[in-house]
Amino acid sequence: MSVAVLAAGVSCEEADRRVRGVLSVWPVRAAVVSTRADSLTRLRGAGEAEAFVRGADCLVVVAFGEHAAPARRRAASISREVGLACVLLCDEPGEVEADAEGVFVTLPRSADDRTVAGVLAGLNAAAASLKDAKRRGELLERVNASAGKQLEAMHEEMQAAAILQRELLPQRMPEVQGLNFAAISRASSTLSGDSFDVVQLDDEHVGVLVADASGHGIPAALTLMLVSKLLPMTEVHSSGVRILPPGEALTRLNNAFIDRRGDVHILVTAAYAVINTRTWSVRCAVAGHPAPMVVSEADLSEAVVLDAGGPPLGVVADVNYDQCERELKEGDVLAMITDGFDRALDNLCGHTQLSENDGHVRRASDDALDELPIGSYERALLHHVRAISASARHGNDAVSLEEGVERFAHELTMQTGSLHQGDDITLVALRRVRHQSAADRGVDQAAGGAMKFGRTDRHAA
Structure with missing residues (x-):
């Protein structure tokens, strides 16, 4: 399993250590665990943050101080764009929020590793289900579009055959x-x-x-x-x-x-x-x-x-x-x-x-x-x-x-x-x-x- 880590108002090393602590108590044993960390404030270019997290299984954003509010907005946008489960750890005690799709959650900095691990694991499963549903929906749309064209062609053929039959x-x-x-x-x-x-x-x-x-x-x-x-x-x-x-x-x-x-x-x-x-x-x-x-x-x-x-x-x-x-x-x-x-x-x-x-x-x-x-x-x-x-x-x-x-x-x-x-x-x-x-x-x-x-x-x- 691969986890992308973005830091804002805190060093990448500190953010990475916090995430490794979370992974150490992960509820489901993963065969391979890896993390990669970078600064959210550094990845300012269009699509840079999205490119960084793409390919990961989930995302953890650690943001403190004045960086917390803008980090939350960017993290939510990245999560929706890439389709990743995301947890934002901020230093506002007691704040717990979830987005409408249920794959982005804000937790207080004080949350213990097991709590963060449990929430992130649940979000990860939900995100996987959403991805699968999206793929199935897109496939169904393509199938429906193809079937619709075939039905339209068959209808035209049937109408032409009916005209010919009446003419006979x-x-x-x-x-x-x-x-x-x-x-x-x-x-x-x-x-x-x-x-x-x-x-x-x-x-x-x-x-x-x-x-x-x-x-x-x-x-x-x-x-x-x-x-x-x-x-x-x-x-x-x-x-x-x-x-x-x-x-x-x-x-x-x-x-x-x-x-x-x-x-x-x-x-x-x-x-x-x-x-x-x-x-x-x-x-x-x-x-x-x-x-x-x-x-x-x-x-x-x-x-x-x-x-x-x-x-x-x-x-x-x-x-x-x-x-x-x-x-x-x-x-x-x-x-x-x-x-x-x-x-x-x-x-x-x-x-x-x-x-x-x-x-x-x-x-x-x-x-x-x-x-x-x-x-x-x-x-x-x-x-x-x-x-x-x-x-x-x-x-x-x-x-x-x-x-x-x-x-x-x-x-x-x-x-x-x-x-x-x-x-x-x-x-x-x-x-x-x-x-x-x-x-x-x-x-x-x-x-x-x-x-x-x-x-x-x-x-x-």
């Missing part, structure tokens, strides 16, 4: 004669785990994909980009282009996804539908996803779910996904959603006060329509899809479909906790237009080109 969603729905479209997509965080796409495959076919990846953030978003890229919608032959049936498309997608996803094991569900605008048949295949629902304008109390069943993508290779088919009559609405609506629709059930007998849901199969027990989720979805469908009974189809979806989106926004929704929400709705006169079709075509953009919602008619 359909910016404008295809203009298909006899069909109107509307969609909403809301992310629960910066990046969404939902995706949808509407593609005109040829003059007579439209493909609609809705997919949902487990989780949120970059992995889920990139996985959905991979799924969208891998989905085969058409196949080119020498004789022309073949539209792949939804079941075959999901079967191929599942195998390609397993081959290409690498070590990333994110659960992906999807529903894929192909609409033939000549025959007005809707064929649909589902991979662990909420089944699309068709509500008829002729009977708004009944809905048909297009659920052929099938596991999520990437679970089992070489799965043959089945598909089901349904005719889309004039005024019928097809709704395709992600499972984020489960919670949202359950919440909305309490506000709509639906009856247990409020509608019927049936499942479309290859040869029959099977009656399903209607639960709160199906009842709520039926209620709101029915409201969307009913809105088109007045006015032109294009505007009414969009308004119906907007009202649905407004109800979701107004429900409690909508600002902090637990999951991503996506809805794609399409409606077969009723037979119209040429004048009415002109109105619809004008409305059909419009599209509203927002941070989280996309609408098209």
Whole structure:
């Protein structure tokens, strides 16, 4: 242990002897004890005293007479500057003072060596703790500053990725004669785990994909980009282009996804539908996803779910996904959603006060329509899809479909906790237009080109 000694109004030798007496009764045995003494009055230059004591473990200042007051001020300044425990011995009997940090104490000249040694040892331990805390604080500040910069960079990257992800969603729905479209997509965080796409495959076919990846953030978003890229919608032959049936498309997608996803094991569900605008048949295949629902304008109390069943993508290779088919009559609405609506629709059930007998849901199969027990989720979805469908009974189809979806989106926004929704929400709705006169079709075509953009919602008619 090294002790720096500064003397004022007393010789350096006398001050050093006093300090050696103190060290002789030091409460903790030190391996090496050394002292170095100098005159405080001699070290008048800027920083000279600080340079002298730097490297010592503690400081003792011995000042008598008229030198005591100025010595106290300098000793306190040196102690704070260098961060040393310091004891000032002066000839004012009975004076004991401590600074706010507790590492500088003034003791009377008459204090015995054991008292001085005990006080100095305690101050030395306190000063060491303060130094350690200061170092930790400085390190924490640097870490926080670095982490803050990294978080800011990550935030900027996430925002850029979110913008890109939104741009990859359909910016404008295809203009298909006899069909109107509307969609909403809301992310629960910066990046969404939902995706949808509407593609005109040829003059007579439209493909609609809705997919949902487990989780949120970059992995889920990139996985959905991979799924969208891998989905085969058409196949080119020498004789022309073949539209792949939804079941075959999901079967191929599942195998390609397993081959290409690498070590990333994110659960992906999807529903894929192909609409033939000549025959007005809707064929649909589902991979662990909420089944699309068709509500008829002729009977708004009944809905048909297009659920052929099938596991999520990437679970089992070489799965043959089945598909089901349904005719889309004039005024019928097809709704395709992600499972984020489960919670949202359950919440909305309490506000709509639906009856247990409020509608019927049936499942479309290859040869029959099977009656399903209607639960709160199906009842709520039926209620709101029915409201969307009913809105088109007045006015032109294009505007009414969009308004119906907007009202649905407004109800979701107004429900409690909508600002902090637990999951991503996506809805794609399409409606077969009723037979119209040429004048009415002109109105619809004008409305059909419009599209509203927002941070989280996309609408098209």
